[in-house]
Amino acid sequence: MGVRAGIVVTGTEVLTGRVRDLNGPWLAEELRRLGVDVGQVVVVGDRPDDLRTALEFLAAGNDLVITSGGLGPTADDLTAAVVAQVQGRAPRLDQALEQRIAAIVARLSARFGGVRHPEASAIATRKQAMVPDGADVLEPTGTAPGLVVPVAVGRVGPPVVVLPGPPWELQRMWPAALANAVVRKVIADVPELRQHTLRLWGVPESDLAATLRRLDSELAGLEITTCLRDGELEVVTRYPAEAEPGLWHLVDAVGADFPEQLFSADGAEVDELVARALSDRGWSVAVVEAATGGAVSARLTARSGQVVGGLVVTSITSITSVGSVGSVGAAGAVAMAERARAEFGADVGVGVTAVAEESVHLAVVTPTGERSRTVVAGGAVDMVRGRIGPAVLHLLREALTRSVRPG
C-alpha cells in the first residue's frame, strides 16, 4: 500500500457542523500529491478520551498521523497535552517559545489598542508554549505553534504532526511540517499517486456503471470513484504512473459513450470553463436574477473577470417591470437576460426568474443566439439555489461553446 497517513480533526464545532472542516480535505489532497495515501479522517469533539482513542486507532494503521485544531488558549483546547500522553512524552514549558508567542500576541494586540487583559493573555501564552518533551516545534503562523511529536524511545508508533485549526494558519505552517526531518524520513521516496477527473452533465450513475463494467479488465490498477450531485456526475480516478494506459481507455470509452454529456475531460469545473469561454471570446456578461437573490452573480464573479454587472430583483412587481408586464415564465427569463445586456452594456445576458412556486426559468442571450431552460426546484432556499446554480452555469457553457440557434 505504500505510505499511509491518518488525519484527526478536533473541535466540537466541527463535529456538530457549526464550522465546516476545511483542513481534513486540504491535508488529504496535499498528502495525495506527495504520494501518501489517506484512507480515514476522524473528526472528534473537544474531549480528551475521544481524541486519545482516535489517535490510537489511526496509529495502528498508518505511518504518520496529523492533527488539526485544539491549540487555542481555552481549556477545551487540549490537543498538545493528549498527543504528549499518547506518544509517551511529558509536557514541559518551552520558555523561549513562550517569549516568541508573547511577542506575537503583543504585536497583534497593538493593532487593536493594546492587550486588554494582560493576565489572561499571559496565561494563554504559557498554555500555548507547553510542548511535549522531545518534540520539534513548528513556528507559529498565528499565535499557536505546531509540533512534530515522535513516539517515546522504546515504544512503537508513527510520529504525530500537530497543526493549528484555522485553515490559513495550518496551510502556512504545512511547508515547515514537510521540511521537518522526522516527517521527511516517513515520506521520503514515496511514488506519486496521480489523480484524474472527468465531469458529465445529465448522466445517471447506473449508465456510467454499465460503461465501467464493460471495460472492467482494462481498468486494472485504477481506483475509480463516482459522485452524482445536482445533475453533475464526477468520475475521479487515482492511479500510479504505470497504470496510465488504463486511464486513457477509460477517458476514451466515457467520451465515446457520452459524447454530449462529457463536458470536462481534464477535471476543469463548469465555472472555470464558462470563465475561459467568456475570456476567449472577449465577451462581457451581466445577470438579472430573481429566485437566486444574488447567488448567480456571486458565483460568476468569484471565477470570472468578465462580469460587468448584476441586478437582484425580489418582488413580482420588480420582476414584471424588468420584463414587460405579463411576460413571466420562460419568456420573462429571456426578457430579463435582454435587460441584463441593455442595462450593463454586456455581450451576454443571463436571466433567472421564478413566478410559479416550483419552476425556475433560466435564459442566456448571446450576440449570436439564445438558450433557455426550466428547472423544477421546490424546497428550502439553499436547495433551490443548489440546483439552479449548476443549471445556469451549464446553460451558459452550452451557449458559449456550442452553435446556437439565432435568437
Add this chain to the structure above:
Amino acid sequence: MGVRAGIVVTGTEVLTGRVRDLNGPWLAEELRRLGVDVGQVVVVGDRPDDLRTALEFLAAGNDLVITSGGLGPTADDLTAAVVAQVQGRAPRLDQALEQRIAAIVARLSARFGGVRHPEASAIATRKQAMVPDGADVLEPTGTAPGLVVPVAVGRVGPPVVVLPGPPWELQRMWPAALANAVVRKVIADVPELRQHTLRLWGVPESDLAATLRRLDSELAGLEITTCLRDGELEVVTRYPAEAEPGLWHLVDAVGADFPEQLFSADGAEVDELVARALSDRGWSVAVVEAATGGAVSARLTARSGQVVGGLVVTSITSITSVGSVGSVGAAGAVAMAERARAEFGADVGVGVTAVAEESVHLAVVTPTGERSRTVVAGGAVDMVRGRIGPAVLHLLREALTRSVRPG
C-alpha cells in the same frame, strides 16, 4: 456517559473535500437532541478495508453505529456488503425489495423519457436489493434502501444503521430508522442533553477564557466549547437538565463582562437578528455591492423577505458612476448605500466597495442615520467574502438595533 453513537461517513469525494459532508453534522445534532452522545465521526474513502476498520473502531466504544453513503449502483458503493461482513451476516437478494426499487426507478426514469439502458438499470437495482441476512430494511426515500443490521447471534457489538448518502434521502429516512425496534431499544429512556449558544462579536478567545476561569466551580456539569471565526466568538454549552443553574451563571457573567459584544444570548445568528429587526421596523433594504459580487445580496435574501433589490458593480467605472466620480473609499460606500435606497426605493441602503487592494469599505444608511466601517481583507476571493459577509451583517445589526447618529 449514557448512550453513545459513532458515525461513519463514506465516500472518497467527501474524504477529499470534493463534496462537503452534511450528514455527519446533521446526524450528530439529531442524536444530541435525543440525548445520544456522539464523540467521533470517521470519514472513509470507498475502500472496503478502511470502512471495515472504521466500523470496528467505532463498535468498540459505542452503543450504536450509523453509516451514510455507499449505497449507490456503482462498484465503489460497498457499504452494505462490508457492514454485512463486519456484523457476521451473509448478504442475500431481497426479491420483493428488488421489485419495489425497480418500480421507483421506472417512475423516476419516466420523467426523463424512460429507462435508457434497461440492462444497466436492472443490474443496479439488483445490487441495491442485496441485504444482510437478518437485517431490517428501511424503505427507500430515493432509490437505495437503508438497513438496520444487528450483530450476528452469539457475537457482541452494537447494531449498525445504514443510511443513504444524499442528505435529503438520509433526512427523510431518519424517522423510519428511529422507529425501528432495534434502534429504539438502544436509545430508549436516554435523558436529553440540552444545548445553549452565546454569540459575541469582537472578543478575543483569551478574554473569554479569563471569564470562564473565574467562574470555574460554578460551571460544574457544563461542557463548554468556544470557536472564533471571522470575528464572531461562539460559545456552545451542552448540559443535562440538572446543570441548568450553571448555564445561567455563565450567561449572566458573559453578559456582564461583554455587554456590548454579546449580541446573541439565545443562539440566534446575526442573519436572523437582522431579518427580525428589518421585519419588526417594517423597513425594506437594498444593496449596491462591489468586491463581493453578489454575495452580500445572496446572504441577505436567503434569510430576509425585506430585500427589495440588489445591484452588483464590478469595475472602477461602474463604481465611480454609482457614487459621484472621485468619491471612492469610505465616502464611496456611503454614496453606494444612498444609491441603493434611491434605486430600489428602500428604507435601508447597504454599500460595499473596494478600490484599494486591501481595504473594503462598508456603509449602512437608514431613515435615521448612517454607519460605516473599513475592513482589511486581502487574499483569495473566498477569504475576502468570508470576512466581509459577517462585517456587513454586524454593521446592519448595529444600525438597526442601536441608536445611530444622524446621517
